[in-house]
Amino acid sequence: MDLEYSPEYQAFRDEVRQFLGEHGSKAPRPQGGDDRMQPRDWQQLLIEHGYAARTIPREYGGYGAEPDILKTRIIAEEFARARVPPGHSGDNRLVPTVLELGTEEQKRKYVGPSVRGEVSWCQGYSEPGSGSDLASLSTKAELDGDEWVINGQKIWTSGAKTADMMFCLVRTEPDAPKHNGISYLVFSMDTPGIDVRPLVTMTGEAFFNEVFFTDVRVPKDQIVGKRGEGWFVANTTLRYERGGLGDPNEAENRFLRIVDMMQRETVGGVSLMENPIYRDRLLKLQARILAMKFNGMRVLSHNIKGEEAGLPRWIVKLNGCELNHQMAGMAVDVMGELGLLYDGSPYLRDHGFWQARYMLDLGLIIGGGTAQIQKNMIGERALGLPKEPKYDQAAA
Amino acid sequence: MDFALSEEQRMLQDSISGYLEGGSSLECVRQVAEGGGVRADDVWQELAGLGVHGVLIDEDYGGVGLGHLEAALIAEALGATTTPVPYVASSIMAPTAIAAAGSSEQKESWLPRIAAGEIVVGVGVTEQIGRRESDGITSAGGNLTGKAMFVLDGAEADAYLIASDDGAMHMVDSGEVERQRLKTIDRTRTVAEVTLNGAKADTLSGSTTSREALLATIDVGRLILAADTLGAAQTMLDKAIDYAKERRQFNRVIGSFQAVKHMCAEMAAELEPCRSMIWYAAHAYGAIPEEGRAMACHAKAHLAEVGQFVARKSTEVHGGMGITDLLGLHYWFKRIGFNRQLLGAPELVREEAAKAQGWI
Numbered sequence A: 001m002d003l004e005y006s007p008e009y010q011a012f013r014d015e016v017r018q019f020l021g022e023h024g025s026k027a028p029r030p031q032g033g034d035d036r037m038q039p040r041d042w043q044q045l046l047i048e049h050g051y052a053a054r055t056i057p058r059e060y061g062g063y064g065a066e067p068d069i070l071k072t073r074i075i076a077e078e079f080a081r082a083r084v085p086p087g088h089s090g091d092n093r094l095v096p097t098v099l100e101l102g103t104e105e106q107k108r109k110y111v112g113p114s115v116r117g118e119v120s121w122c123q124g125y126s127e128p129g130s131g132s133d134l135a136s137l138s139t140k141a142e143l144d145g146d147e148w149v150i151n152g153q154k155i156w157t158s159g160a161k162t163a164d165m166m167f168c169l170v171r172t173e174p175d176a177p178k179h180n181g182i183s184y185l186v187f188s189m190d191t192p193g194i195d196v197r198p199l200v201t202m203t204g205e206a207f208f209n210e211v212f213f214t215d216v217r218v219p220k221d222q223i224v225g226k227r228g229e230g231w232f233v234a235n236t237t238l239r240y241e242r243g244g245l246g247d248p249n250e251a252e253n254r255f256l257r258i259v260d261m262m263q264r265e266t267v268g269g270v271s272l273m274e275n276p277i278y279r280d281r282l283l284k285l286q287a288r289i290l291a292m293k294f295n296g297m298r299v300l301s302h303n304i305k306g307e308e309a310g311l312p313r314w315i316v317k318l319n320g321c322e323l324n325h326q327m328a329g330m331a332v333d334v335m336g337e338l339g340l341l342y343d344g345s346p347y348l349r350d351h352g353f354w355q356a357r358y359m360l361d362l363g364l365i366i367g368g369g370t371a372q373i374q375k376n377m378i379g380e381r382a383l384g385l386p387k388e389p390k391y392d393q394a395a396a
Numbered sequence B: 001m002d003f004a005l006s007e008e009q010r011m012l013q014d015s016i017s018g019y020l021e022g023g024s025s026l027e028c029v030r031q032v033a034e035g036g037g038v039r040a041d042d043v044w045q046e047l048a049g050l051g052v053h054g055v056l057i058d059e060d061y062g063g064v065g066l067g068h069l070e071a072a073l074i075a076e077a078l079g080a081t082t083t084p085v086p087y088v089a090s091s092i093m094a095p096t097a098i099a100a101a102g103s104s105e106q107k108e109s110w111l112p113r114i115a116a117g118e119i120v121v122g123v124g125v126t127e128q129i130g131r132r133e134s135d136g137i138t139s140a141g142g143n144l145t146g147k148a149m150f151v152l153d154g155a156e157a158d159a160y161l162i163a164s165d166d167g168a169m170h171m172v173d174s175g176e177v178e179r180q181r182l183k184t185i186d187r188t189r190t191v192a193e194v195t196l197n198g199a200k201a202d203t204l205s206g207s208t209t210s211r212e213a214l215l216a217t218i219d220v221g222r223l224i225l226a227a228d229t230l231g232a233a234q235t236m237l238d239k240a241i242d243y244a245k246e247r248r249q250f251n252r253v254i255g256s257f258q259a260v261k262h263m264c265a266e267m268a269a270e271l272e273p274c275r276s277m278i279w280y281a282a283h284a285y286g287a288i289p290e291e292g293r294a295m296a297c298h299a300k301a302h303l304a305e306v307g308q309f310v311a312r313k314s315t316e317v318h319g320g321m322g323i324t325d326l327l328g329l330h331y332w333f334k335r336i337g338f339n340r341q342l343l344g345a346p347e348l349v350r351e352e353a354a355k356a357q358g359w360i
Helices: A007-026 A039-049 A069-081 A094-101 A104-115 A230-243 A250-264 A276-304 A316-340 A350-366 A371-382 A391-395 B007-023 B026-034 B041-049 B068-080 B088-101 B104-116 B212-246 B258-287 B289-317 B319-323 B330-341 B346-356
Strands: A121-124 A140-144 A147-155 A165-171 A182-188 A194-199 A208-219 B121-124 B137-140 B143-152 B159-163 B169-173 B178-182 B191-200
Touching: A007 A039, A007 A069, A069 A276, A094 A104, A094 A230, A140 A165, A147 A165, A165 A230, A182 A208, A182 A230, A250 A276, A250 A316, A276 A316, A276 B258, A276 B289, A276 B346, A316 A350, A316 A371, A316 B258, A371 B258, B007 B041, B007 B068, B026 B330, B068 B088, B068 B212, B068 B258, B088 B104, B088 B121, B088 B143, B088 B159, B088 B169, B088 B212, B121 B191, B143 B159, B143 B178, B159 B191, B159 B212, B169 B191, B169 B212, B212 B258, B212 B289, B212 B330, B258 B289, B289 B319, B289 B330, B289 B346
Parallel strands: A121 A165, B121 B159
Antiparallel strands: A140 A147, A147 A208, A165 A182, A194 A208, B121 B143, B137 B143, B143 B191, B159 B169, B178 B191
């Protein structure tokens, strides 16, 4: 066990801090301001210093550093600590996929503009009939001369209203087994025949959309990887999505906000922290959050050494999403009746953050592989339990 | 930055586990448990040879001078095999107390004998955590009076470390006390009721002015009980998974049913982070003093909860066989139950964690 950072990494952390001290106040904010940089200029500044698009080769618009997981983490930690919006790597699903499997022309055409923030992406995977069983998707693309003609529907497409481009899974080989009949296409959201309809969720907001395709014509060469191999191309993407790194201390910081709230909020003049029942619940939650924090440190150490972390990695999505939801639930209960307030009501605490999170985090337990799918994967891939017999085998 | 065991720590783990898998077999456990014995003597001697009893004791006093993470790894291995020998009190808490609060004569007198496995020291601190059937223990003029309940490793001890109500700790020879073994659900460790009627005591001088040494002794005991639960729960989960891969019903192995698979996945998802928590808590105990107490308390309480969950669910995976004596799974179930209550049940210990963080 060595929880210290070596001098090289301490120096790197100091360097990031110094940069943030000098430039952090110029970072773009939603409300803007005269002294603020535009998001694209900010991104460009971050790329020049190696704090965004860090490992993307220079020829495709990145900084071109060797992968270094610890440095990536230090950057994420320091930006979060300084409350400065971090940079991005274009799109952490699309860009790595194109870099790995795209043609030279595709890399030049898509990676640079994405990294610079000139082009944004949305993901067209899920369909009304294909959720957990994604490979059963039925949106089809048929070749007509030099163009794919797409018909069908996607759902749960976040950012579809504002995205410039979509990367999309479509069925191109209807007679092949389901995993072998899919192709991975990329196309502009301005292409005629695309209809985006907002999907309002229980929070009252439309973060997701439904996207309808009616005879959408896409040039034949806008396929990434080979025809019929889109499922495997997409799995490259999924791998990177899981590898994406937000603020590693986010859960603990969120927990500390509940601690603050328990010390601040009172019932009948007595702070919630002085109530032993609420306090016990808080401590129970803290233990689980700490255990997952240390689990995360263990996974990180495996990753740094290039080792497969195994079980500690397989449980991250299941436990992380569950704990976020439990935290939001606890915060709402700490507020009691005040926790019911919504939509900018008077007396609202934290701008309604926890009420929204309680609903949003339930969505995250379901999205990106439901808790039940996660348990199947833990059972089968980490513990070696046998798969459920296939329906057709069982019938035979 | 490396959150992992060192090569040496993995070797220690391998050598202790490697020995205990054969040395503390289920037959051995049964023999001690069913025969009403206090320990597996050959295992005790063998562990002495491996340096287990002196893991925390300085080399100057005949120990091997390793850290709390090593002590926790040994506890995990003992829990994994429900090894019927004293450890938490005699090899961990007593040396911690003596090293922290003893004079150099007291260290010289006790530590080498503990490290060599020549004596067992029972530890009575329950009255200072959660007093139940005792009016406490008073200390006057070098004599102790009162009743110490749930004295750990207490049935066969050659000497006792007893905490009095003023927070001081005292070494008492077993000839000075009346003791009675209390039968518990877990027959792989012993607890005793120790009655003191003006028993002659050798007071650890450093413990008379501050409760710190007592609290540190309790903290380390909690950490080690938690590590024992980690090992015991991991064995129960491993057995459940093995069983789910073999047992067939409805022409399928039961592990292919999601109902069973998800139970196993839930147990793994709860238990695996506990390993990281024990590593961190054990590391913090020595290396990050300001976090030591809160982490030891969290580890104790959290492992009690997860241990209970795993004990219950892994028994269920085994179906009816899970509750039979024939299978012997109950030894692990009871070991986990024992660890949960001793040195503070989860609710009490979580309050300590809250205090340690300055929240109350």
